[in-house]
Amino acid sequence: MKISQRSQLLKGILEGCILSIIKMQPTYGYEVSMKLQEFGLSDVSEGSIYPILLRLQKEKLIIGEMKKSDTGPKRKYYQLTTEGEIQLTEFIHQWELLKQPVDKIIEKGVHYNKNK
Amino acid sequence: MKISQRSQLLKGILEGCILSIIKMQPTYGYEVSMKLQEFGLSDVSEGSIYPILLRLQKEKLIIGEMKKSDTGPKRKYYQLTTEGEIQLTEFIHQWELLKQPVDKIIEKGVHYNKNK
DNA sequence: ATAGCTACCTTGCGATGCAAAGTAGCTTAT
DNA sequence: ATAAGCTACTTTGCATCGCAAGGTAGCTAT
Numbered sequence: 001m002k003i004s005q006r007s008q009l010l011k012g013i014l015e016g017c018i019l020s021i022i023k024m025q026p027t028y029g030y031e032v033s034m035k036l037q038e039f040g041l042s043d044v045s046e047g048s049i050y051p052i053l054l055r056l057q058k059e060k061l062i063i064g065e066m067k068k069s070d071t072g073p074k075r076k077y078y079q080l081t082t083e084g085e086i087q088l089t090e091f092i093h094q095w096e097l098l099k100q101p102v103d104k105i106i107e108k109g110v111h112y113n114k115n116k
Numbered sequence: 117m118k119i120s121q122r123s124q125l126l127k128g129i130l131e132g133c134i135l136s137i138i139k140m141q142p143t144y145g146y147e148v149s150m151k152l153q154e155f156g157l158s159d160v161s162e163g164s165i166y167p168i169l170l171r172l173q174k175e176k177l178i179i180g181e182m183k184k185s186d187t188g189p190k191r192k193y194y195q196l197t198t199e200g201e202i203q204l205t206e207f208i209h210q211w212e213l214l215k216q217p218v219d220k221i222i223e224k225g226v227h228y229n230k231n232k
Numbered sequence: 233a234t235a236g237c238t239a240c241c242t243t244g245c246g247a248t249g250c251a252a253a254g255t256a257g258c259t260t261a262t
Numbered sequence: 263a264t265a266a267g268c269t270a271c272t273t274t275g276c277a278t279c280g281c282a283a284g285g286t287a288g289c290t291a292t
Binding site for chain 4: 127
C-alpha cells in the first residue's frame with residue numbers, strides 16, 4: 001500500500017477496515033473477524049484476514065505481541081504504529097474520494113430510471 | 117459477476133459504475149472514460165475500461181453496435197440488456213451493503229481518536 | 233503530409249480476496 | 263481419559279481485477 005494509491009484502494013478496502021478496527025483498540029485476528037461480522041461485513045473469512053495482518057505487520061503498519069488468554073490459546077494482539085495511523089488517514093481520504101463519485105454515478109443511473 | 121457475489125464487488129466497483137453510466141444513456145468506451153473523469157474517478161485509464169466493456173459484452177450484460185461519427189472514427193455504442201439491468205440493481209444493493217459497514221468502521225475509528 | 237485528436241483493442245504484471253486445509257491449545261461432556 | 267468442539271493462528275494456491283504500456287486506425291487541421 002505504498003506506491004499505487006487509488007488502484008489499490010479499489011481492492012484494499014478490507015485492509016483499511018482492519019486498520020481502523022485495530023485503532024479502536026488493540027485486537028487479535030480472531031476478534032477482528034468477529035468485529036467485521038458485527039459491523040456487517042459478514043462474509044469475510046479468516047483466509048482473508050490473517051494474510052492481511054501479516055502483510056500489515058511486514059509493512060510495519062501494525063505490531064503484534066503474543067499474550068495469554070484465559071479462555072483459549074494464546075492471542076496475537078496487534079496495535080497501530082505511527083506509520084499505520086498515517087496510512088489509515090490516507091485510506092479514509094481515498095475512501096471518500098471513491099465513495100462520492102460512485103454514489104453520484106449510481107444516483108444518476110437510478111434517477112434516469114424514474115423518468116422513464 | 118455471477119457466482120461470487122460480494123468478493124467480486126470489492127474489486128468490481130468499476131464494473132458497476134460503467135453499467136450505471138451506460139444505463140443513463142447508450143455510450144461508447146471513450147466517452148465512458150471521460151464521464152468517469154467528470155464524476156471524479158479521474159485516474160481510470162482506458163486499459164481498465166475496454167477490458168471491462170468486452171467482459172460485460174461477453175456476459176451479455178450489454179450489447180454493442182458500431183455507429184459512424186461526425187467528428188472521428190466509428191464508435192461502438194453499448195446499451196444495457198435486461199440481464200444488465202438486473203446485475204446493475206444487484207450491484208447497487210451490494211454497494212450499499214459494503215458502504216454502510218465501512219462507513220461505520222471508519223467513523224468509530226475516527227471517533228476513538230477524538231476521545232484521546 | 234504530418235501532427236494531433238478520437239476511438240478502439242491487447243498483453244502482461246502485481247495485488248488482492250478467499251476457499252481450503254492444516255496446526256494446536258483449551259474446555260466441556262462422556 | 264478421551265473425544266468433541268471451540269478458539270486462534272497460519273499457509274497454499276487459484277481466479278480475478280486494475281492498469282500501465284503499447285499498438286492500430288480513422289479523421290481533422292495545418
